[in-house]
Amino acid sequence: MSLHERHRNIIDFALSSLGRRWKKNLALTVVYAFVVFTLASVVFFTEAVKSEARAVLRGAPEIVVQRLMAGRHDLIPESHIDVLRKITGTRQVQGRLWGYYFEPSTGANYTVVASGEPPLEPGTIAIGQGVARTLNAGEGDLIPLKGSKGDYASFEVVRVFSHESELVSSDLIEMHADDLRAFFGVPEDYFTDITLKVRNEKELVVVADKIRRLLPDTRPILRDEILRTYDSLFDWRSGLLLVIFAGAVAAFVIFAWDKATSLSMEERREMGVLKAVGWETSEVIAMKSWEGIIISLAAFFGGTVLAYVHVFFSSAFIFEPVLKGWAVLYPRFQLVPQIDPYQVLALFFLTVVPYTVATVIPTWSAATVDPDSIMRL
Amino acid sequence: MVELKNITKVFNRNRPDEFTALEDVSLLVEERKVTVFKGPSGSGKTTLLSIVGAMAKPTSGRVLVGAREITSLPERFLTEVRRRTFGFIFQQFHLIRGISALENVMLPAYTTGEKHAALRERALRLLELFGLSAKARARVEWLSGGEAQRVTIARALVNDPKVIIADEPTAHLDTKLSKDFLGIMERLNAEAKTILIASHDPLVYESTMVDHIIEMRDGRIRGSGPAE
Amino acid sequence: MPTRKSTIFFVLAGLGAGALAVMVAHAHYRHQKAQAAWNESAALVKRLDLTDLCLFTDARYARHPSMADRHTPFQDSPMAMEHFPSGTLISPPPHLRPQ
Numbered sequence: 001m002s003l004h005e006r007h008r009n010i011i012d013f014a015l016s017s018l019g020r021r022w023k024k025n026l027a028l029t030v031v032y033a034f035v036v037f038t039l040a041s042v043v044f045f046t047e048a049v050k051s052e053a054r055a056v057l058r059g060a061p062e063i064v065v066q067r068l069m070a071g072r073h074d075l076i077p078e079s080h081i082d083v084l085r086k087i088t089g090t091r092q093v094q095g096r097l098w099g100y101y102f103e104p105s106t107g108a109n110y111t112v113v114a115s116g117e118p119p120l121e122p123g124t125i126a127i128g129q130g131v132a133r134t135l136n137a138g139e140g141d142l143i144p145l146k147g148s149k150g151d152y153a154s155f156e157v158v159r160v161f162s163h164e165s166e167l168v169s170s171d172l173i174e175m176h177a178d179d180l181r182a183f184f185g186v187p188e189d190y191f192t193d194i195t196l197k198v199r200n201e202k203e204l205v206v207v208a209d210k211i212r213r214l215l216p217d218t219r220p221i222l223r224d225e226i227l228r229t230y231d232s233l234f235d236w237r238s239g240l241l242l243v244i245f246a247g248a249v250a251a252f253v254i255f256a257w258d259k260a261t262s263l264s265m266e267e268r269r270e271m272g273v274l275k276a277v278g279w280e281t282s283e284v285i286a287m288k289s290w291e292g293i294i295i296s297l298a299a300f301f302g303g304t305v306l307a308y309v310h311v312f313f314s315s316a317f318i319f320e321p322v323l324k325g326w327a328v329l330y331p332r333f334q335l336v337p338q339i340d341p342y343q344v345l346a347l348f349f350l351t352v353v354p355y356t357v358a359t360v361i362p363t364w365s366a367a368t369v370d371p372d373s374i375m376r377l
Numbered sequence: 378m379v380e381l382k383n384i385t386k387v388f389n390r391n392r393p394d395e396f397t398a399l400e401d402v403s404l405l406v407e408e409r410k411v412t413v414f415k416g417p418s419g420s421g422k423t424t425l426l427s428i429v430g431a432m433a434k435p436t437s438g439r440v441l442v443g444a445r446e447i448t449s450l451p452e453r454f455l456t457e458v459r460r461r462t463f464g465f466i467f468q469q470f471h472l473i474r475g476i477s478a479l480e481n482v483m484l485p486a487y488t489t490g491e492k493h494a495a496l497r498e499r500a501l502r503l504l505e506l507f508g509l510s511a512k513a514r515a516r517v518e519w520l521s522g523g524e525a526q527r528v529t530i531a532r533a534l535v536n537d538p539k540v541i542i543a544d545e546p547t548a549h550l551d552t553k554l555s556k557d558f559l560g561i562m563e564r565l566n567a568e569a570k571t572i573l574i575a576s577h578d579p580l581v582y583e584s585t586m587v588d589h590i591i592e593m594r595d596g597r598i599r600g601s602g603p604a605e
Numbered sequence: 606m607p608t609r610k611s612t613i614f615f616v617l618a619g620l621g622a623g624a625l626a627v628m629v630a631h632a633h634y635r636h637q638k639a640q641a642a643w644n645e646s647a648a649l650v651k652r653l654d655l656t657d658l659c660l661f662t663d664a665r666y667a668r669h670p671s672m673a674d675r676h677t678p679f680q681d682s683p684m685a686m687e688h689f690p691s692g693t694l695i696s697p698p699p700h701l702r703p704q
Contacts, residue, residue, distance in 0.1 A: 006490035008611045013480070013487055015610035020475030053658055055643040059651035064672065073674040096654050100665055109662045111669075116652035130659070164642035165649055170659040171668070193672075195654050221700060226656050226671040229698040233660075233670075266474070273471045276432065277485040277532065278460035280453060294614060301621030308628050312635070323691070327663040336639040337632035344625065371459075372427035374471055375544055493609060 007290075010283065014290040028254060029298050035250050036303025036351050037310070043343055044311040045319060046234045051338040053230035056168055057223075061195035062204060064096070064221045065211060075190040080215055084196055087210050089203045095191030097180050101145065101173065108134045108328040112184070114177040122176045126159035130170035130329040145173075148185035155179070163332075170331035268366045272374035275367075284367040285360060292359030296352040304347060312337045378408040378540065378571055379429050384438035386424050386596075398424040399435070400596045406540075406573060407589070411566050413582045413604075414575040416593035422575035423544055425593070429573060430542045431459040460485065464533030466543040470525050472517040472532075478504065478524075479513040482531045489536070496535075503531040507561070523554040530561060540571040547578045555580050562586065661691035671698045 018025045065084065067076035076095070084093045097114035110131055120126060127137065137143055137157055144152040161169035180186065198207050208220040274284050310316060315334055316323075324330045386399040399421045406412060406429060414422045427433040428440060431447055434455075439448050447458055464485075472481050482500040504513050507527040512520060517528060526546070533541055541562070547555040555578070563586045566572050574581060582590055582604070592600040649655070661667035666674075696702075 002490045004490075005492060006488055008609070009483075009487035009490075009493060009496075011611040011614060012493070012609055013476075013484070015614060016476045016480055017473075019610075049658070049660070052643070055639075056646040056650055056658070057656070059647040060656050061654050064656060066672070066674070068674065071674070073672070094654070100668075109665075109668070111659070111662075113653050113655070116654065128659070130662070161649065162642075162645065165646040167658050167660075168646050168650055168655055171662045172653070172659075174653060219700075221656075221671060221698075225698060225700045229671040229696075230658065232696045232699065234694055234696075269471070270473055273473060274484070276465060276467070276471065278456060278536065279485075279488050280456045283488045297618060297621070301618075301624065305621075305624045305628065312632075323660070323694070327661055327691070329662045331659050331662075336643075337628075337635050339629050339632040341629070344629075370433055371456075372424075372432035374469075375423050375427050375432070375467060 006283075007286070010287050011290050011294075014287050014294060017287070018291055018294060025295060029295050029302070031250060031254050032296065032299035032351070032355070033302040033306070035254075036299050036347065037307045039350075040304045040307030040347055041311050041316065041319065042234070043347065044307055044337070044339075045316055045335065047340060047343065048311065048335040048338045049233060050231055052167060052336060053233070054227060057227060057230065060223050060226055061096075062197050062201070062223045063195065063208060063211070064226075065194040065196065065215070066219045066221065067193070067215075067217055068219055069217065075186065076193055076218070078189040078191065080218065081191075081194055083214055084194060084211065087207060087214065089198050089200060089207050091197045091199050093194060093196040096193050096195050097177055097186065098192050099180070099184050099186075103134070104146075106134045106328060108171075110171050110173050110329070112173045112175065112180060114180045115174055120158065120174060120176050122179055123155060124158040124176070125155040126161060126172075126174040127157055128161045128169040128172040129163055129166045130331050131173060132157075132160050134329050145183065147183045153179075153183060166331050167333045170333075171329050263362050263366060267363075268369075269374065271363065271366045272369050272371070275369060275371040276374050281367050285363060288363040288367070289356055289360050292356035293352065295359075296355035299355075300348055300351045303351070304344065308337070311335060378443070379406040380404070380441040381425075381429065381435075382439045382441070384425075384428060384435045384440070386421075386428060386433070387436045390436070398596050399428070402438075402596075402598055404429075404591065404598065404601075406571065408539075408571050409566070409569050410588040411562065411572040411574070411586050412589040412591065413587050414573070414591050414593055415577060415582045416599075417577060420593040421596040422593055424596075426542050426544055426573060426575050430463045430465060430540075431455055432465075460489065460536055460538075462538055463540050463542055464536065464538040466526070466529050466533050466541065466546050468545040468548050470529045470549075472525060472528060474518050475516060477514050478509060478517055478520065478528045481517055481528055482535055484535075485532060486535050500531070500535055503534055504528070507531055522549055523557065526550065526554070526558065527561070530558075534565075538570075540573065541565060543572070543574045543576075545576055545578075546574060547576060547581055552580065559584050559586065661695070663691055667691040667695060670695055673698060673701065 065076065065080070067074050067080070078095060081093050081095055084090060099112050101110045101112050103110060125143065132138060135143060139157055139160055141157050142154045143157060144154045147153050155175060161172065175183070181188065198204055204222055204224070208222060211218060211220045271284050310318060312335060315332065381402055381404045384399055384402045385397065388396045388398055402425065414425060416422055424433070428435050431440070431442065434448065439446060441447070442458055442462055447455060450458065473484065479500055482503060483496055486496050501513060504510055507530065509524060509527055509531070512524060517525060520528065546558055550558060559581065562572055566586060576582060587604040590602060590604050591598055656671050657669040659668065
């Protein structure tokens with residue numbers, strides 16, 4: 001008497017049993033797989049964005065100092081730089097110039113940044129893939145941009161940022177700092193904000209504290225906070241919940257439908273027959289468990305693999321309209337897969353276990369009927 | 378073979394609808410004999426069969442299968458004894474709809490852990506024995522009444538039990554099919570099976586193959602003796 | 606002797622598990638391959654002092670969430686339509702949230 005053979009026999013019967021209502025069970029599996037697919041897609045997508053953010057933004061400035069005037073982000077005077085330089089522990093304090101540019105003909109928003117080291121030649125720009133796409137421009141093209149005084153200035157595109165860097169560079173227009181000042185009309189002795197580095201990363205918080213005290217009109221933002229922004233990127237109350245809620249609703253509908261229809265008198269009678277012909281209570285429950293495992297396992301594998309293909313091979317095309325929103329310029333990035341085995345495991349337990357348990361529980365009382373009950377039917 | 382000592386069975390005990398199905402029944406089922414329980418419906422025949430067949434436990438009294446007392450066995454062992462010793466043929470057949478005749482026959486043996494190929498082979502042979510080879514893959518609801526009953530008999534035999542228990546087996550059969558059924562029982566009896574039948578059909582209890590008739594009424598044995 | 610249903614089940618379950626394994630292996634491989642591109646992006650981030658990913662370009666708090674100021678974004682209800690859906694998808698940066 002082998003346990004293995006016994007369970008194989010029980011699986012055989014469970015499959016035959018499922019096969020009798022194969023249309024219903026197939027529909028059930030497909031809907032359930034869709035729920036898993038949605039959840040897994042969200043998990044894969046956010047995990048990939050997070051890991052990419054961590055990898056890419058490790059080069060971000062350690063502290064950004066913003067000036068707030070009347071509660072709004074405002075230009076910061078150059079004199080603040082000298083104050084910051086005097087704080088012990090700081091190293092390399094720099095003014096940063098950047099802004100937004102709305103291109104009326106395309107309706108797209110671009111981010112304009114001042115050149116870093118080595119700077120671009122005045123009159124030239126480097127643009128991201130998204131900018132190149134919306135303006136239909138390439139290297140060597142002259143692009144007219146409308147300045148703050150209403151006049152057009154033409155810039156020559158000398159570089160298009162690579163496709164691989166699109167997740168950080170898609171909407172960028174890099175130009176010489178002097179060009180940027182002239183273009184936006186930023187006064188000589190002002191910057192957008194100030195970035196600084198510290199000698200010892202452990203002192204970041206102390207330095208930030210000193211900045212707040214010395215320059216009460218400013219707000220320091222630590223790199224750690226920037227990274228945390230991306231760690232919590234989509235865990236906003238409605239973002240993820242919206243998706244999970246949709247999934248939960250679908251799941252609920254499945255269960256309601258399934259439970260309402262599954263344990264019919266017919267099924268109760270069948271369990272009685274199994275008991276009468278010599279099955280034990282535990283074997284009847286094992287059979288029902290296998291029915292649940294078969295359906296949920298199929299949904300788990302199907303949903304997870306499809307989600308992987310969806311997010312990493314089709315660039316999450318189903319999410320695209322959601323992520324795009326109003327944006328005219330939509331970065332086209334191919335996310336790098338980041339699979340955390342724990343997530344897959346969690347997904348497994350979240351799909352297979354509850355479904356199987358939900359299948360078994362209503363059968364419990366039916367499975368414990370006395371074997372002679374059907375003789376009295 | 379099976380011995381009942383002072384069996385009483387009460388349903389819905391201590392409730393307003395309390396009902397005594399069997400009262401102080403003692404009985405010895407002899408091996409390799411055909412015994413018929415005769416009596417009107419409600420006389421306790423079915424309850425008696427389910428207690429003999431280790432399907433239900435008596436409220437009081439003792440049941441011995443072979444020399445083994447089974448009254449106090451836990452479910453697992455009781456199931457084991459039932460599976461090895463008894464094969465059941467129900468009045469309503471109780472086949473599992475939607476699956477094939479072959480799988481229905483194999484069903485009682487699934488949980489014994491027997492090798493699938495051997496089991497399948499045996500089930501096919503049983504179906505062949507009853508002239509059902511062509512119907513092995515057919516869903517049971519497509520079978521005629523007589524075919525369905527023969528599938529039920531094959532299912533009862535698949536674990537090669539010593540005792541066949543049939544509850545009102547001819548209730549849904551016409552005369553010809555009833556005679557066919559009795560023919561099969563006679564054959565099985567010749568192959569050393571003990572046969573217990575509950576029936577109030579004269580065709581059954583007047584049959585020549587019956588060795589012993591037990592008459593029941595109101596949960597008691599009213600008379601017992603060899604068939605004329 | 607026809608194939609048993611349980612055999613088909615085991616084969617399919619095995620294929621499913623295999624597909625998962627391939628997925629993990631593929632993710633690992635792509636991860637390795639991405640290092641160069643990530644280094645390039647990180648260098649760009651460093652050179653231009655960038656602070657944010659370009660995910661949404663429709664609002665400035667969505668384009669640069671970590672640079673957002675306290676008074677424009679995130680005080681509207683998440684169902685606010687001004688920049689739905691990006692405004693509802695991303696969360697306010699930690700330094701703007703009440704502790």
